[in-house]
Structures are given as structure tokens and as C-alpha cells.
Amino acid sequence: MIRRTQAERTDETTTALVRAARALFGAAGYAATSIDAVAAAAGVTKGAAYHHFGGKAPLLRAAFEAELGEVSAKLVGIAASGADQGSALRLGARTFLQHCLDPGFARIVMVDAPAVLGWEVVRAAEHHHLLSVIEAGFVMATGDERLAATRARLVFGALCEAGMMLARSADPAADLPLLTAETDRLVEALKAAPGDRD
Amino acid sequence: MIRRTQAERTDETTTALVRAARALFGAAGYAATSIDAVAAAAGVTKGAAYHHFGGKAPLLRAAFEAELGEVSAKLVGIAASGADQGSALRLGARTFLQHCLDPGFARIVMVDAPAVLGWEVVRAAEHHHLLSVIEAGFVMATGDERLAATRARLVFGALCEAGMMLARSADPAADLPLLTAETDRLVEALKAAPGDRD
């Protein structure tokens, strides 16, 4: 074997493991996928997986973060494109929905991760990667932090539901237009609505 | 032991098992709860559980349906109370959110059930028990079946998100008013919005 640094070895192994985890967890689900299977698909053994991740749940977490990271990268690209607040929000929602066309993404991010990692952990990560964008839009529209946070979460819940419908749709291409239109409408409705005191 | 009919024996055992499953699955989660623990809490052994349910997942399904059944019963009560469409919808949403104050309900219905039973199974059951009410309201408001179905799902997604926020809130009583107000606003916005062709 050629000589590699420890950093390179670690990077190659963890990358292969995360790639395998995304593929297997996404296809068969977390519970139905053994660590041995993930390690084998990555070309290593369980020992490597436990050395780098420490368990099965952290492996899912890594796969989960990788999925979110991809969407997040596209979102910051949109934000950097200089589009106005409104169209950036619409584009962001559409980007998220398109990712949901991949059943593996939907399964890992919206089905298995909350059950395995816990709802709060998942929502914290999602807030960091995705929700903060939506929330910023609502803060600007309403001027109320708490109200904006609440509305962003509600919108995000609707987006996830739309994403799952897409992921399980027999003809996703046919459903995408209606779903994007309706989620857009929902966002607009909440941005326009007044923020009364509670 | 006193003499009982088979039907009575079955009923007592299954009832006890479902009760124990709701308590344990709701508190510790599905993955962290063994069948032996559920059976022991019900005063029987694994054999009885497998005889009546056939596995661990069907046990969760029974607990899940029991949780939904309770909400559903309240919803038909509201529907039968003769309230108008609008206030019935608001009352229904509030009823659902109040159930979410029980962390066991939230965990079983919105976190574990989708991962274990599959998203489609869960949403089919939820449609049967809860969603059909919301959908009927939107059909009446928009006149479009497909549009109404889509909007009902989006609203339901937002409701679930609100429910999880409540379930994990440090001070649920303080969050309930804002969340009910905002979900109501969301429903109103979508009912009022026009249904354009896609």
C-alpha cells in the first residue's frame, strides 16, 4: 500500500463510511441496516466505524448532516446570488422540495433522524442549515422575533409534509408544481398577515 | 382463577398490552423498549404479545391507533356538536395540539410511528382519523378536491410541527396561545386563497 498520512487515511475512511451510510440508511432505513453492512459497503470493518464514529447513531448523524449540508450549500448559493428576499425564499423552498425527490434524503432527514437522534437535535441542525433563512425572511416581514420563529417553524413543517408527499409520489414531476405553488402561497400568506400581540 | 370466556381473556390481555405499550413506547421510545418489558408491565409474557400481535411493530401500531382513536373521538364529538365549519376546524386543531402536550402521544404518533410503520401507513391512518375533517373544510372552501387535499396535508404538517414544539416546550401553557392563533391564521389564509389551475 502506498504511504498516506493519518489525516488522509481518516478522511478516506470516514468519507467512504458516510457515503455508504447515506446509501444504505436511505434505501433500507436505519433499523434494517447493520453496521457491518455499512462498513462492508465502505470497504472496511466495524472496527473502523466504531473508531471514527463511536456507534450506529453517530453514523446516522453524520449521514444526516451530509444530506443537510448539500441543501445548505445550495441555499447559501441562492442567498449569495443577490436575489431579493421574496424570490430567495421561493427558490429555497423549491430547492428543498427538489432534494426530497430523492427518497434517501427524505428517509434519513425526515423519518429516521428524528426517531434515532431525537427531535430537538434534528430541529437544531435543521435550524442551523435551513430554517434560519426562512426565519430571517419572517423577521424582516413581521419585525417580531418570536412570531417570526414560530411562523418559520410552521412553514417548515408544511414544507416537510410537502417533501414527504413528493418523496412517496408515484409521479413526483406532476405534483411538484402544485406543491411549490401552494407552499409559496402559504409563505406569502404568513408574511402578509399582521403580527398581533399574544 | 375464575372462569372467563376466550373473548374476555383476549380482550383483557390485549387491552393490558396496548396500555403498557402506550406507556413504555411513549416514555422511552420504541427502540429503547423491549417486548419483554411491555409484556411484564402488562402482567403477561412475550408469548402472549406474539400470539395476539405477531411482533413488536404491530404492537406499536396498536398503540398508535389507540392514540389516534382518542383524538378522533373528540373530533367526531366536535363535529356532532353542530358547530359551523370554521369554528369546528379551529376547535379540532386546538384539540390536536392539546393532545400533543402529552409527550407520549407526540413521540408515538409523530416520531416513532413514521419510522417504524412507514410514512404511508401512518399518513393513511391519520387521514382516516384526523385529516379527513380538515380536508372536508377545504373542499367546501375551494371546491377543488386535489387542491383541498394538498392544502389539508400542508396544514397538517404545520400542525404536527406546532405539536412537537408544544411537546418539547419548557412552558407549553405559554406557547399554546401563540401556536393556536398562528395555525388558525394559516388555515384561514389557505381557505381564503383562490384555487388556480396547475
Added chain:
DNA sequence: CCATGATTCATACTGTCGGTACGTATCTGC
């Protein structure tokens, strides 16, 4: 009322899998 069959349930067992312990190979810094 009893004998035969069906149902309910407990007990003992097996296989799988997550996790751990430990040994070996590979790399780093002195």
C-alpha cells in the same frame, strides 16, 4: 358431562446485531 379440538399463553431456545476488548499494522515526532 366428557372427550376432542381450538385458543391462550408460558418457557426454552436460536440468530442477529450493537457494542467492547484487545491485538496488529501503520504513521508521527523526537
Added chain:
DNA sequence: GCAGATACGTACCGACAGTATGAATCATGG
């Protein structure tokens, strides 16, 4: 080039889902 650290493979353990298998308990036709 040689201690110490890091990466990884292998052998093992315990927990637990699922499967017989048999013993009670109940139903039913004679």
C-alpha cells in the same frame, strides 16, 4: 529508527426480536 499515538481488524459478550413447543384453559358436539 524507535517510542508513542493513531487506525483498524478480529474475536467475543450481552441484549433482544423472533420461533418452536408444550401446557393450561376454554368451546362444542355427542
